[in-house]
Amino acid sequence: MDCNCNCNKEKRSYHFNISEVVDGKIQEVTNFNFGGHHDLAAMIEKVAEKGDISDKHAKELVLGIRLLHHVLKKCAGANDVLSDFYPVFEEFKKAVKEHYKD
Numbered sequence: 488m489d490c491n492c493n494c495n496k497e498k499r500s501y502h503f504n505i506s507e508v509v510d511g512k513i514q515e516v517t518n519f520n521f522g523g524h525h526d527l528a529a530m531i532e533k534v535a536e537k538g539d540i541s542d543k544h545a546k547e548l549v550l551g552i553r554l555l556h557h558v559l560k561k562c563a564g565a566n567d568v569l570s571d572f573y574p575v576f577e578e579f580k581k582a583v584k585e586h587y588k589d
Contacts (some may be wrong), residue, residue, distance in 0.1 A: 495523045497523060497524060498522060498523070498524060499518065499524060499527075500520060500522045501521045501522065501527060502518065502519075502520050502521075503518060503519055503520075503521060504518040513527050521553075521554065521557070523553070523557065524572060525553060527549060527550065527553065530549045530553075531545050531546050531549045531550075534548060534587050536584075537586075537587055548583070550577055552580060555576065556576070556580060559573045559576055561574055
């Protein structure tokens with residue numbers, strides 16, 4: 488989902504820390520940095536405000552689309568599966584963007 492969220496195209500940096508809870512204990516699975524010009528918080532808020540999915544699912548949707556889009560942009564030429572999926576994903580992303588625009 489591209490940004491229609493009043494971002495000013497300045498570079499933003501995010502850190503993801505993925506943990507798993509096993510028997511009540513938190514164990515780190517992986518962590519990584521992710522960057523771009525998108526204001527993820529504003530995008531999540533915009534999706535959540537529409538009210539057709541929960542706040543939790545709004546977060547998952549925005550993060551999932553942004554992360555997958557990044558991988559597809561950078562790696563679509565790496566193999567046929569990614570190359571074949573990229574145009575389909577772009578259409579999906581456009582539909583989601585249209586659905587959640589002002």
